[in-house]
Amino acid sequence: MPDKKEHDRSKITFDVDETADMLKVHRNTVLQLAEKGKLPGAKIGRAWVFVVDDLVKWLRLEVERQRHQRLDSKTQLRTGGGRRRPPPTLPNLPET
Numbered sequence: 001m002p003d004k005k006e007h008d009r010s011k012i013t014f015d016v017d018e019t020a021d022m023l024k025v026h027r028n029t030v031l032q033l034a035e036k037g038k039l040p041g042a043k044i045g046r047a048w049v050f051v052v053d054d055l056v057k058w059l060r061l062e063v064e065r066q067r068h069q070r071l072d073s074k075t076q077l078r079t080g081g082g083r084r085r086p087p088p089t090l091p092n093l094p095e096t
Contacts, residue, residue: 012052019050023059 016034019041020027031048033039040054 010051010053014050014052014055016048019048019055022052022055
């Protein structure tokens with residue numbers, strides 16, 4: 001049985017500005033992500049409502065997705081065989 005704190009936390013909701021503060025982005029970014037269906041939320045009338053637990057779950061999944069993406073791109077870069085072109089040849093400097 002879930003404890004009381006966990007149950008109460010699942011009822012907490014944020015508006016667009018509170019969600020933007022939590023994610024440390026501009027409110028327009030929140031609106032764009034929500035309208036595209038990338039950020040979990042519901043439009044109730046004219047206002048967007050976001051459940052905090054859903055935001056935390058989405059953020060954790062997004063962190064893992066980006067982490068794997070970065071690891072994959074590093075692996076692809078390393079398998080390329082090194083530099084794509086040789087380093088430039090520097091001119092000889094006159095001795096003084």
